[in-house]
Amino acid sequence: MKSFFLFMLPFFFNFSLKAQGLYVGANYHPHDDKNLEKIKRDIQVMKAAGLNVVRLGHLAWDSYEPSEGKFDFSWFDTVMNMMNQSGIKVILDVAIRPAPIWLHHKYPSISITDASGNVLYPNHRYMEDAGDSMYQKYALRYTDTLTKRYGKHPALLAFGIDNESGDGPVSYSESARQRFMAWLKQKYKTPDNLNKAWATQRWSRRLNQFEEIGFPVSGSINGAPERMLDFRRFVSDEINQLLLKILDKTNENAPHALTNTNAWYYSPLKYFDYSPVAYSGKMTRHGAGFYPGNSLTTNWGVMNSLFGISRIQFESTNPFWCSEFTTMTAVPNSIRKSAYATLMYGNQMVCGWTWQSMHAGEEQYLEGMIDWDGVPNRKYDEYKKIATEFKRIGKFFPYKPQAEVGLAFSFPSQIASSYFPEKHDGQLQACFNLFYYRNMDARIVEISKSSLNYKLLFVPGVAVMDGTTAAKIRDFVKNGGTVVMTNNSAIVDETGQVFASTRPGLLSDVFGIRVGSYEETETLNEISRKSCKGKKIEFTYKGKLMNTESERFDIIEPKGAEIIGNLTSLDKDYPIMTSNKYGKGRAIYVGLPANADVLNPLLDELISELSIKKGPDVPEGVMARQIDKNHFLYLNITGEPKEIPMKGKSKSMLLDREYSGNFTIAAYEPEFIEVN
Numbered sequence: 001m002k003s004f005f006l007f008m009l010p011f012f013f014n015f016s017l018k019a020q021g022l023y024v025g026a027n028y029h030p031h032d033d034k035n036l037e038k039i040k041r042d043i044q045v046m047k048a049a050g051l052n053v054v055r056l057g058h059l060a061w062d063s064y065e066p067s068e069g070k071f072d073f074s075w076f077d078t079v080m081n082m083m084n085q086s087g088i089k090v091i092l093d094v095a096i097r098p099a100p101i102w103l104h105h106k107y108p109s110i111s112i113t114d115a116s117g118n119v120l121y122p123n124h125r126y127m128e129d130a131g132d133s134m135y136q137k138y139a140l141r142y143t144d145t146l147t148k149r150y151g152k153h154p155a156l157l158a159f160g161i162d163n164e165s166g167d168g169p170v171s172y173s174e175s176a177r178q179r180f181m182a183w184l185k186q187k188y189k190t191p192d193n194l195n196k197a198w199a200t201q202r203w204s205r206r207l208n209q210f211e212e213i214g215f216p217v218s219g220s221i222n223g224a225p226e227r228m229l230d231f232r233r234f235v236s237d238e239i240n241q242l243l244l245k246i247l248d249k250t251n252e253n254a255p256h257a258l259t260n261t262n263a264w265y266y267s268p269l270k271y272f273d274y275s276p277v278a279y280s281g282k283m284t285r286h287g288a289g290f291y292p293g294n295s296l297t298t299n300w301g302v303m304n305s306l307f308g309i310s311r312i313q314f315e316s317t318n319p320f321w322c323s324e325f326t327t328m329t330a331v332p333n334s335i336r337k338s339a340y341a342t343l344m345y346g347n348q349m350v351c352g353w354t355w356q357s358m359h360a361g362e363e364q365y366l367e368g369m370i371d372w373d374g375v376p377n378r379k380y381d382e383y384k385k386i387a388t389e390f391k392r393i394g395k396f397f398p399y400k401p402q403a404e405v406g407l408a409f410s411f412p413s414q415i416a417s418s419y420f421p422e423k424h425d426g427q428l429q430a431c432f433n434l435f436y437y438r439n440m441d442a443r444i445v446e447i448s449k450s451s452l453n454y455k456l457l458f459v460p461g462v463a464v465m466d467g468t469t470a471a472k473i474r475d476f477v478k479n480g481g482t483v484v485m486t487n488n489s490a491i492v493d494e495t496g497q498v499f500a501s502t503r504p505g506l507l508s509d510v511f512g513i514r515v516g517s518y519e520e521t522e523t524l525n526e527i528s529r530k531s532c533k534g535k536k537i538e539f540t541y542k543g544k545l546m547n548t549e550s551e552r553f554d555i556i557e558p559k560g561a562e563i564i565g566n567l568t569s570l571d572k573d574y575p576i577m578t579s580n581k582y583g584k585g586r587a588i589y590v591g592l593p594a595n596a597d598v599l600n601p602l603l604d605e606l607i608s609e610l611s612i613k614k615g616p617d618v619p620e621g622v623m624a625r626q627i628d629k630n631h632f633l634y635l636n637i638t639g640e641p642k643e644i645p646m647k648g649k650s651k652s653m654l655l656d657r658e659y660s661g662n663f664t665i666a667a668y669e670p671e672f673i674e675v676n
Helices: 002-019 036-049 074-086 101-106 133-150 174-188 191-198 225-253 300-313 334-343 378-396 411-419 424-437 467-478 521-527 596-609
Strands: 023-027 053-056 089-094 156-163 258-262 285-290 320-325 347-352 405-408 443-445 456-459 482-486 513-520 536-541 544-549 552-558 562-567 574-582 585-590 622-628 631-636 642-644 649-652 657-660 663-665 670-675
Touching: 023 320, 023 378, 036 074, 036 378, 053 347, 074 089, 089 133, 133 156, 133 225, 156 225, 174 191, 174 225, 191 225, 225 258, 225 411, 258 320, 285 300, 285 347, 300 320, 300 334, 300 424, 300 443, 320 334, 334 347, 334 378, 334 622, 334 631, 334 670, 347 378, 378 670, 405 424, 411 424, 424 596, 456 467, 467 482, 467 574, 467 585, 482 596, 513 521, 513 574, 521 536, 536 596, 544 596, 552 562, 552 574, 562 596, 585 596, 663 670
Parallel strands: 023 053, 023 347, 053 089, 089 156, 156 258, 258 285, 285 320, 320 347, 405 443, 405 456, 456 482, 482 585
Antiparallel strands: 513 552, 536 544, 536 562, 562 574, 574 585, 622 631, 631 670, 642 663, 649 657, 649 670
C-alpha cells in the first residue's frame, strides 16, 4: 500500500497544483513567422511580466499539417521546449477549425453551402460543415497525431478542444440533407410519426417517404416551428458528436492532461446545445473569451460577460478558465477590474487576447499587449500588475460558488422562443442579473440533466416542456422545493407544437392555474384606467405598486392557486402572479417575462423564507464574495470610494495594511481581506 501511495503521489501533487492557484497569460501565435529568436525575446518579456501560461496553436491546423499527411512539428517542438525551460505552461489548442484549404479541395462536401444552394469558398474562419464525415475523419486524425506528440510534454497544461464551436454558418448541402434525413429516420422511425410531429397536414406538407425531406430553410424563407426545432437539434447533435469524439481521443492519448475550450456556443450564427458536453465531465476546464467592452465606468459589459461564464460552466465544480481576455483599447484599469470580477464566478485564468498586435489577416488592427514592433504597451503593464497581485493571493483561489438557487436553461426553448418578443436566454439573463446585484451565487442548470439540489429554481421562459423536465420540476416541488416560472414557459411540447391540454403544459396542476391566451399591452392600453401608453403597465404585489413594461402578458385563471400579484392599470385587474402549494413545496407563476421590477420584491421574500444565504453586506456598487471562512474579495465598480462595514480587525492581502473596523475601497479598485 505504501509503495502504491508513493507511486501516485506525483500525480496527486501535480493535480493539486493545477486545481489551486491563478494563471495570467496571453494568447500567442509563434506560427506567424516561426522566428525562434523573436520567440525567445517574447518569452523573456512574458517572464518579466510574471505571465505563467500561454495559449498556442489557435486556428492553426495547417501550421502543423501544411499538406495532407505531411506533418511539420520540428519548429514547434522547440517552442514547447522553450516554454518548458522558462516555466510557462501551455494550453495547446487542438485546432480542428478552420479546416485547411487542401482538405476543402480534396473533399468539396466539407465546404459550406448556403440556404440558396450556393457553395461558399472558405475565405474566412469556421467555413466547414462540422457534420461532414470526411471532415470529422481528418479532424480526428489531426487530433490523434497532435495529442500523441504533446500529451506528455512537461510544458503542457491542457489541450484546447476546438474554439467558438457555435460560430460559423450552417451548411445546407445535399450531403447535410442526407444526414438530416437519416437523423429524422432514426428519431421518428416512420413517415407517419414524422408527419404527426411536424403537423404536415397544415398547408399540404405531408411527407410519404423520408426521401422527400428538405431543409426547413429555403433562401431567406423559414419553415414551420416544428421543423426548425428539429433541424437545429440535428445541427447541435452533430457539433456535440464531433466535440465528444475529439475529447475522447484527447483523453485517450493524454489521460493526465486537462481539457479546455472557448465555448461560445451561443453565437447567433450556430447557437447549439452545449449542455451535453458541460454535463459529460469530459471537459475538465470549461472556458470562454471574456470581452466586456473597453469601458471602465460602465458595468453592463462585465455583467454580460459574467453571465457568459455561468452559462458555459453550468453545474461543473471545476475551475473555469477565461482562455481569452480583453486587450484592444480597454481603458486603463478596466482589464484589471474585469479580472477581479471573474474571480467571484470561479475563474482561474486570465489569458489576454492577444500578446502582440498582429501584422496580417482579419485581426491585424486588433491591439495586443505589445505593439506591432514588439514594444510593450500600457496593457502589458496592466497584465503585469494583475499577475503580481494574483500571485500574492493565488493560494486562496479559485473560488467555488456555493449556490442554493438554480436558473433553468433549455436549448429547445431558445430555438422556440425566436417566435416570441422575449428570447429564452434574455429571460435567463434577467434572472442571473438578480443575483449578480445581490452578490449571491446561482447556477445555470439544464433541468433534465440536473439533480436540482437547490432550494429555489427559476424557470424563465422555458417554452418547450418535455416529460422528463416536467417530471423533475414536479418532483422538485413535491419534495419541498420552490419554483418560479415566468411567461412563455411550458407552451409547446417536445415536438414544438402548442399544448392542446391545459397550460402550463404537463404542470398546470402543480401551479394550480390555467393559462389561456395572451394580451398585447400596447393594444389593451387603449382602455387603460391609468392612461398608460405603449408597453407600460402597473403591477401590484401585496399592495405595493410598481411600474414596468411588457409587450405581452398572460391571461391566468386560478384553479386553486392564490393570487399574489395583479396588473392594475388596464381596464380591470388581471391576475399576473400566483402561488400554489403542491406537496411540500410551492409553485409560483408570473405571467410576465423575467424582469427585475416584477421579481425583486418576490425574491427578497423568498430569500428570507427559504433561508437562502445572502451575499456579503456591502454598499451598492460593490461586488463581493466570501471566499472562505476568513477571506473576502471586494471590487468597487463605481467611480467613488465605498466604505465597507467590518467588525473587528482585518488585514488587506493586496495592500499589506491593517484595518480596524470599517475600511474604504477606492474607485474601481479591488480589495482582498483576511479577518481574524
